[in-house]
Every structure is written in structure tokens, then in C-alpha cells.
Amino acid sequence: MDAALAPFLVLILAVNLAITFLHSWQEWKGAGAPLWRNFGAIVGLDISDRWGFLIFTLGLTLTMSAVGFIGIIGPLGARCTAAALGFLIGARLSDTLVSHVLPYAVGYRPNPGLSSTPLYVVEALFIAWFFQAALAAGPGFARIGLVAGALTFVAVLPGLRLLRWLLPSQARPPWLRGQPMPSWASRNL
Numbered sequence: 001m002d003a004a005l006a007p008f009l010v011l012i013l014a015v016n017l018a019i020t021f022l023h024s025w026q027e028w029k030g031a032g033a034p035l036w037r038n039f040g041a042i043v044g045l046d047i048s049d050r051w052g053f054l055i056f057t058l059g060l061t062l063t064m065s066a067v068g069f070i071g072i073i074g075p076l077g078a079r080c081t082a083a084a085l086g087f088l089i090g091a092r093l094s095d096t097l098v099s100h101v102l103p104y105a106v107g108y109r110p111n112p113g114l115s116s117t118p119l120y121v122v123e124a125l126f127i128a129w130f131f132q133a134a135l136a137a138g139p140g141f142a143r144i145g146l147v148a149g150a151l152t153f154v155a156v157l158p159g160l161r162l163l164r165w166l167l168p169s170q171a172r173p174p175w176l177r178g179q180p181m182p183s184w185a186s187r188n189l
Helices: 004-028 035-043 049-073 078-107 112-130 134-135 139-154 155-168
Strands: none
Touching: 004 035, 004 049, 004 112, 035 078, 035 155, 049 078, 078 112, 078 134, 078 139, 078 155, 112 134, 134 139, 139 155
16 A cells, blocks of 8 residues: 555545445335345345345445455555456446346335445446556456456346245245335335
């Protein structure tokens, strides 16, 4: 880490972590939360709160925090930095579009976490601008990271559809667009 940039990088990391935690909190405890019930309802899969919390809240929060640290602080060298920054950008944009904007646009409401996605877009644009030299230092790795970050969120609903097929005992009637969330998915909300 460049000593002259260290205070700025720490500030950028702090903002990154704050955005990650805010979004995770909204998906876990916001209006219409938790998000794993929404996703499960869309595909017709009853996801237990235990697994939903471990994967969607804890797992994604820790993953995105680690990726932010590696990309912003850059402790593992230029290639890992570029890959992590690319992953961060791809994940933020894909999460915004695939997990929040598109489901909301086609009628799956509520959508917890939607209100913090503008922060994701601003952050992705800022990261691409501020760290353009780091991204350019490993362009192939940055592209791989970008694609991997985007695919992380693109794969969620198809992955849950596959899981529904593999676990028929957890299958439920899917949520119909524009209708209220099914009662089996909105329990205890």
C-alpha cells in the first residue's frame, strides 16, 4: 500500500464496508425481509432461516467484505487486487440489477435491500474511476473478477431452481408476479 494513499484507502474501505453492512442489514431486517424468503418464493423453494442467514447474510457479507479489503487495500499483489476490484464492481452492479431492480420491475414486491442499491452503483463507478490504474495493471484478472462477481448474483435464482428440483420436499408454489408474497414464504414477517 502506498503510504501517501493509505488514509484515503482506509477511508474508501470504511465506506465500502459501511455500504456492504447497510445492504446486508436491509436484506436481513428491512421491509419485506429476509431476502432469502423472497428469492425462495420466486422459485418456489422454502429456504430455512438458518441456511438463508448463513448463506445470504453472513456468507455474502463476509465475502464482499474480504473482496473489498483485498481490492482496496491490495495486500496480495497487483493481480489479486485487479481481480478483487473487478469482482467488487461486477458483484455490485449484478446484485443491483439481478437481485433487486429486475425482480422489483416485474412485480416481486417487497424487495428488501432495493433502497441501498444506488449506493452500490455509485460505489462501482467510483471504484472503476479511482482504481483505474490498479485495474489496468492486471486487465485480464480484472475482467475475470468482473465476470465472476456478476455471475455470483446471476446464478442465484437458477441455482435455487436447481435446488428446488433436487429437494422436492422443500418445493412450494412459486410467487406469482404482481401478487402478494405467498403465505408460506412470508411467515413471521
